[in-house]
Amino acid sequence: MPTPRETFLSALRREPVARTPWWIMRQAGRYLPEYRAVRGNHEFLAMVRDPALAAEVTLQPIRRFGMDAAVIFSDILVPCAAMGVEVRFEEGEGPKLAPALRTRADIERLRDFDPRRDTAFLGEAIRRVRAELGLERAIIGFCGAPWTTASYFVEGGTSRNFEHAKALLHGDPAAFNLLCERLVTNLVPYLALQVEAGADAVQVFDSWGGALDARTWREHLLPHVARLVRETQALTKAPVILYVNGASQLLEVLAESGADAIGIDWRVDPREAVARVGARCALQGNLDPSILFATPEAVERETRRVLAGFREAPGHVFNLGSGILPGTPVASMERIAGVLRGVA
Amino acid sequence: MPTPRETFLSALRREPVARTPWWIMRQAGRYLPEYRAVRGNHEFLAMVRDPALAAEVTLQPIRRFGMDAAVIFSDILVPCAAMGVEVRFEEGEGPKLAPALRTRADIERLRDFDPRRDTAFLGEAIRRVRAELGLERAIIGFCGAPWTTASYFVEGGTSRNFEHAKALLHGDPAAFNLLCERLVTNLVPYLALQVEAGADAVQVFDSWGGALDARTWREHLLPHVARLVRETQALTKAPVILYVNGASQLLEVLAESGADAIGIDWRVDPREAVARVGARCALQGNLDPSILFATPEAVERETRRVLAGFREAPGHVFNLGSGILPGTPVASMERIAGVLRGVA
Numbered sequence: 012m013p014t015p016r017e018t019f020l021s022a023l024r025r026e027p028v029a030r031t032p033w034w035i036m037r038q039a040g041r042y043l044p045e046y047r048a049v050r051g052n053h054e055f056l057a058m059v060r061d062p063a064l065a066a067e068v069t070l071q072p073i074r075r076f077g078m079d080a081a082v083i084f085s086d087i088l089v090p091c092a093a094m095g096v097e098v099r100f101e102e103g104e105g106p107k108l109a110p111a112l113r114t115r116a117d118i119e120r121l122r123d124f125d126p127r128r129d130t131a132f133l134g135e136a137i138r139r140v141r142a143e144l145g146l147e148r149a150i151i152g153f154c155g156a157p158w159t160t161a162s163y164f165v166e167g168g169t170s171r172n173f174e175h176a177k178a179l180l181h182g183d184p185a186a187f188n189l190l191c192e193r194l195v196t197n198l199v200p201y202l203a204l205q206v207e208a209g210a211d212a213v214q215v216f217d218s219w220g221g222a223l224d225a226r227t228w229r230e231h232l233l234p235h236v237a238r239l240v241r242e243t244q245a246l247t248k249a250p251v252i253l254y255v256n257g258a259s260q261l262l263e264v265l266a267e268s269g270a271d272a273i274g275i276d277w278r279v280d281p282r283e284a285v286a287r288v289g290a291r292c293a294l295q296g297n298l299d300p301s302i303l304f305a306t307p308e309a310v311e312r313e314t315r316r317v318l319a320g321f322r323e324a325p326g327h328v329f330n331l332g333s334g335i336l337p338g339t340p341v342a343s344m345e346r347i348a349g350v351l352r353g354v355a
Numbered sequence: 356m357p358t359p360r361e362t363f364l365s366a367l368r369r370e371p372v373a374r375t376p377w378w379i380m381r382q383a384g385r386y387l388p389e390y391r392a393v394r395g396n397h398e399f400l401a402m403v404r405d406p407a408l409a410a411e412v413t414l415q416p417i418r419r420f421g422m423d424a425a426v427i428f429s430d431i432l433v434p435c436a437a438m439g440v441e442v443r444f445e446e447g448e449g450p451k452l453a454p455a456l457r458t459r460a461d462i463e464r465l466r467d468f469d470p471r472r473d474t475a476f477l478g479e480a481i482r483r484v485r486a487e488l489g490l491e492r493a494i495i496g497f498c499g500a501p502w503t504t505a506s507y508f509v510e511g512g513t514s515r516n517f518e519h520a521k522a523l524l525h526g527d528p529a530a531f532n533l534l535c536e537r538l539v540t541n542l543v544p545y546l547a548l549q550v551e552a553g554a555d556a557v558q559v560f561d562s563w564g565g566a567l568d569a570r571t572w573r574e575h576l577l578p579h580v581a582r583l584v585r586e587t588q589a590l591t592k593a594p595v596i597l598y599v600n601g602a603s604q605l606l607e608v609l610a611e612s613g614a615d616a617i618g619i620d621w622r623v624d625p626r627e628a629v630a631r632v633g634a635r636c637a638l639q640g641n642l643d644p645s646i647l648f649a650t651p652e653a654v655e656r657e658t659r660r661v662l663a664g665f666r667e668a669p670g671h672v673f674n675l676g677s678g679i680l681p682g683t684p685v686a687s688m689e690r691i692a693g694v695l696r697g698v699a
Contacts, residue, residue, distance in 0.1 A: 172680055174648040181657065182649035224622050224643070259603035260622045278568050278604045299568070304518040305526035313525065336516055 015079035016149040016211060023212055023250040023272050025293050025326040031318060032079035033351045034151065035344070036254070036274075037334035038072040039084045042341065045071050055100045059085050060132045066139035073148060075341075076348040080149035080212070083137055083205070087155030087216055090194075090201055091163060093124035111167030113175060115186040121193055126204035134208035141209035149212060152205030154198045156217035156253070157191040157235040158228070164190065173222050180231055191235040199242045206247035214252040214274065215239060218333075221257015221276070229264045240269045252295055256333050262287040277302075277332030281320025293326030300331045303343035310343045314350045359423035360493040360555060367556055367594040367616050369637050369670040375662060376423035377695045378495065379688070380598070381678035382416040383428045386685065389415050399444045403429050404476045410483035417492060419685075420692040424493035424556070427481055427549070431499030431560055434538075434545050435507060437468035455511030457519060459530040465537055470548035478552035485553035493556060496549030498542045500561035500597070501535040501579040502572070508534065517566050524575055535579040543586045550591040558596040558618065559583060562677075565601015565620070573608045584613045596639055600677050606631040621646075621676030625664025637670030644675045647687035654687045658694045 013021065019032040040046055046068050050058065058064045065084045073081050088106055092098040097109045112118050127134070133152075140150055155163070162176040163169070170176070180187045202213045215236070220228065240251045253265055254274030265273050266288045273292045275284055277299035284294055302313045314329075321327035329351060335344070357365065363376040384390055390412050394402065402408045409428045417425050432450055436442040441453045456462050471478070477496075484494055499507070506520040507513070514520070524531045546557045559580070564572065584595045597609055598618030609617050610632045617636045619628055621643035628638055646657045658673075665671035673695060679688075 172645050174645045174680060174682070177643065177645035178648040178650075181646055181653040221622070225624060257601070257622075260624070278565070278601075280569060280604070299521065301516050301518045301521035302525050304522035305524075306522075309525040336518060338518070 014147050015077075016146055019079040019149040019328065020211060020250065022326040022328050023252065023293050025271075025290070028326075031321075031327055031329050031351065033329035033347075034078040034080040034082060035072070035331055035335050035347075036082070038076075038078060038082060039068040040335060041337035042335055042339040042344070043071055043075070044341075045075075056086070056098070059089065062132050062135035062139055065132070065136035066143070069136070069140050070143055073144070076344055077352070078148070078348075080151050081140055081144060082151040082153065082214070083133070083140065083210065085133055085136070085153070087153070087160065087218075088163060089130055089133065090124070090154060090197055091160065093126075093129040093201075094193075094197060095120070095122045096164065105169035106163070107168045108163055109167060111175070112164045112190065113179070115183065115189065118186060118190045118193065121190075123193070123197055124201075126201045130201065130204065134204050137205055137208035137210055150210045151212050151214055151252075152202060152210030153214040153216060154202055156215045156220060156232075156255075157194050157239065158223065158232050159217050159219045160194050160198075161187070161190050162219050170219075173219065180227070184231065187231065191232070195235050195239045195242075198239055199246065202243045203246045206249045210249065212250045212252060212271075213243060213247070214254055215270070217253065217255040220255040220261065221259075223261075225260050225264050228261055233264055233267065236268050244269070244271075252328075254295065266291045272326065272328065274330065275332065281317060282323070285321065285324045290325050293328065294321060294324045295328040295330050296321075297330070297332040298347075300333055300336050300339070303331075303335070303339045303347075307342060307346050310346045311350055314347050318350075358491050359421075360490060363423040363493045363672065364555060364594065366670040366672050367596065367637050369634070372670075375665075375671055375673050375695065377673035377691075378422040378424040378426060379416070379675055379679050379691075380426070382420075382422060382426060383412040384679060385681035386679055386683040386688070387415055387419070388685075389419075400430070400442070403433065406476050406479035406483055409476070409480035410487070413480070413484050414487055417488070420688055421696070422492070422692075424495050425484055425488060426495040426497065426558070427477070427484065427554065429477055429480070429497070431497070431504065431562075432507060433474055433477065434468070434498060434541055435504065437470075437473040437545075438537075438541060439464070439466045440508065449513035450507070451512045452507055453511060455519070456508045456534065457523070459527065459533065462530060462534045462537065465534075467537075467541055468545075470545045474545065474548065478548050481549055481552035481554055494554045495556050495558055495596075496546060496552075496554030497558040497560060498546055500559045500564060500576075500599075501538050501583065502567065502576050503561050503563045504538050504542075505531065505534050506563050514563075517563065524571070528575065531575065535576070539579050539583045539586075542583055543590065546587045547590045550593045554593065556594045556596060556615075557587060557591075558598055559614070561597065561599040564599040564605065565603075567605075569604050569608050572605055577608055577612065580612050588613070588615075596672075598639065610635045616670065616672065618674065619676065625661060626667070629665065629668045634669050637672065638665060638668045639672040639674050640665075641674070641676040642691075644677055644680050644683070647675075647679070647683045647691075651686060651690050654690045655694055658691050662694075
């Protein structure tokens with residue numbers, strides 16, 4: 012009988028599985044009362060940097076719902092801070108990065124970091140999660156994708172339209188390219204640290220990738236993402252999931268990235284994703300997180316619809332199409348867990 | 356020699372044209388100093404409801420750049436206010452609608468409005484624009500699409516994730532359907548009023564349509580959009596443009612709406628749009644508005660790339676892929692106008 016960890020890894024490797032493994036993006040988070048209880052006493056970044064707290068909230072959803080994989084509680088901006096940019100999280104607002112990087116000179120001032128020294132807390136948090144989980148369940152490490160991370164750097168925070176990042180990409184492509192190169196050079200050892208500490212797989216989050224058309228993504232981002240995937244796989248042997256929010260127009264390009272699995276959002280029809288990605292990658296997704304605010308019957312119906320849609324995928328890991336939302340009823344997650352436990 | 360108005364209408368009707376006509380979504384707006392000068396002295400909704408001011412700002416971009424069509428200065432929430440919901444615009448925030456409609460009982464309290472009586476200011480503004488433009492240039496009227504308007508009603512404003520609107524759609528589809536029916540019943544005469552006053556074409560804005568997958572859009576929205584298009588065309592004989600932001604996954608469904616033209620955002624590759632929509636509709640779009648923040652060379656290069664991409668379309672109206680952004684350099688618009696004037 013394979014463990015949940017083995018089932019999860021087999022699906023990512025497109026090997027046969029007896030049931031569909033699952034986890035939920037942001038599964039450790041604000042929809043959980045036990046998370047809010049911890050969070051009430053600590054700043055967000057302080058929790059990320061405290062191995063005991065990070066491990067505790069990483070484990071909370073596993074104890075409650077029994078997902079096949081625990082995603083380490085951290086943030087995609089951890090490497091930005093380690094590269095010398097100030098990162099602040101203010102309540103009710105998105106993150107702020109200062110200074111914003113707008114020119115080649117700004118980019119050249121970034122420093123390379125040593126993950127073992129500068130992000131040791133993350134390795135320690137993963138070791139603590141492993142100590143509690145044993146080898147029963149998988150652990151997922153992660154980082155931001157080049158476009159998403161670059162756009163945080165250039166915009167100085169979240170952005171609706173990415174004016175500055177796109178102005179740099181289209182107006183000074185050499186400087187934009189340099190920024191992406193520096194990022195990948197730093198992200199590969201950062202992901203390796205996580206695998207070394209116990210992560211079984213890593214996910215690269217391109218949360219803002221959907222703001223780009225396919226030609227731009229292919230020309231300006233694919234080389235960097237492919238290098239990140241290739242070097243991480245070579246160094247760690249761990250499978251790499253490439254998640255892109257809003258990827259309808261990007262599937263064929265993403266399938267060329269070399270990633271073991273492509274994570275997709277709910278806007279992409281599962282059967283169409285299977286047809287367009289083909290045998291090259293497993294798929295992960297893609298229930299609309301907003302549906303968890305509907306009736307339990309709707310949640311169960313749409314969960315089953317997602318599972319049926321991916322039946323012909325070479326490998327499928329069930330997930331939401333983007334992170335679970337604050338305010339999501341816990342009962343909706345229970346309903347999803349019930350369906351997933353019952354899936355043969 | 357056809358007038359700009361005739362060239363614009365011919366392109367929408369998929370008839371041969373000697374050059375590509377153009378206009379820009381939100382062309383009357385905050386990037387223009389002459390607009391900001393007027394806006395500095397007036398509330399946004401007061402301007403919308405004042406025919407002299409609305410006509411004046413509608414004409415400003417035409418005087419400066421000479422687009423082929425003037426889009427009337429108004430707002431997609433005007434019908435919401437006319438249906439009895441309070442609409443407020445607060446500086447630096449999105450619009451707020453109160454009360455938010457969450458139940459069937461809330462929806463049943465909406466009132467049908469008489470456009471001639473309740474939105475007479477809009478007809479008068481269009482007549483004033485026509486008086487200045489003569490028949491040289493086209494006038495475009497507009498309304499919000501059923502999903503976009505319904506989501507404003509249900510969320511009580513703009514939304515990032517549309518939890519409440521999607522919970523209603525998936526959890527109580529009959530109530531959601533009723534809301535859309537009421538909307539279309541009111542929007543058809545509202546568009547007819549605009550054509551009667553002088554609009555040559557109308558655009559239906561589905562600004563948030565891209566938040567839905569194709570199956571949901573087809574099942575829950577297409578019947579309402581198709582009715583809106585069909586009844587408007589029958590009543591007015593004016594061409595209808597259906598604009599959807601984030602439509603990569605929706606093109607085939609949109610092409611079944613009966614609209615004369617489909618407006619698309621920059622994420623959709625123009626050649627792919629031509630292939631997927633085929634001969635059924637003209638296309639409008641789709642330069643990324645963020646590119647206008649790059650160098651003038653990049654703006655010109657990408658404008659020409661868009662024009663080349665739509666060369667095989669049955670009809671093409673050049674536009675941005677979404678509304679022009681506040682802070683856009685006027686020089687970028689001058690560059691676009693220069694390219695478009697030169698297109699044979």
